Amino acid sequence: MKLQLALDLVNIPDGIALVREVEQYVDIVEIGTPIVINEGLHAVRAMKEAFPHLQVLADLKVMDAGGYEVMKASEAGADLITVLGASEDSTIRGAVAEARKHGKSILVDMIAVKDLEQRAREVDALGVDYICVHTGYDLQAEGQNAFDDLRRIKAVVKQAKTAVAGGIKLGTLPEVVAAQPDLVIVGGGITGADDRAATAAEMRRLISGA
Numbered sequence: 001m002k003l004q005l006a007l008d009l010v011n012i013p014d015g016i017a018l019v020r021e022v023e024q025y026v027d028i029v030e031i032g033t034p035i036v037i038n039e040g041l042h043a044v045r046a047m048k049e050a051f052p053h054l055q056v057l058a059d060l061k062v063m064d065a066g067g068y069e070v071m072k073a074s075e076a077g078a079d080l081i082t083v084l085g086a087s088e089d090s091t092i093r094g095a096v097a098e099a100r101k102h103g104k105s106i107l108v109d110m111i112a113v114k115d116l117e118q119r120a121r122e123v124d125a126l127g128v129d130y131i132c133v134h135t136g137y138d139l140q141a142e143g144q145n146a147f148d149d150l151r152r153i154k155a156v157v158k159q160a161k162t163a164v165a166g167g168i169k170l171g172t173l174p175e176v177v178a179a180q181p182d183l184v185i186v187g188g189g190i191t192g193a194d195d196r197a198a199t200a201a202e203m204r205r206l207i208s209g210a
């Protein structure tokens, strides 16, 4: 099980400083969608240059032009790129094909997908690397989480690895870990903690013990 730190509400220098606090405890650093919107793929390049030993995920949430977007993110140094599960199969196919050319991975974000099991089966058959259940900020604000969704996709996904994101905190991590995802994605649960290093260290301990 891997731990991904999601950086969303910071600029590049603050993001790099934040990763320095926790780098020994995380496997993947996510350049979140808000950063990509604010700073562009330059943020991916800067993070990979600063931490070449960590994997960097570009959370582009690609919805169209899968091959092109994955090519650009790959050129910028991304190891993993996100594509939306709600997009067309052809978009996901194009993303996977391009990722294979560059030795990169595709994480499909199932945010806003209504028929979760059905779409997870279809996406799994497209050869993606990860399928991620995700409660975004707007539904988190309504008190929702993706923990039950994780159990639902675990029951149907056969090839891809599974991931979970959205509002995971130290207190809720044991419930997440119990469902055995391959990847746990944490943003505010680490970046908003009083002691980020201690929080990330404890999360790493919980994940490693699973």
Ligand SMILES: O=C([C@H](O)CO)[C@H](O)[C@H](O)COP(=O)(O)O
Pocket (backbone or CB within 6 Å): 006, 007, 008, 030, 032, 033, 034, 059, 135, 136, 137, 165, 166, 167, 168, 185, 186, 187, 188, 189
């Ligand atoms: O993908 C995300 C969100 O849609 C904003 O771009 C976050 O990175 C993801 O939700 C993880 O962050 P937390 O919910 O703060 O853990």
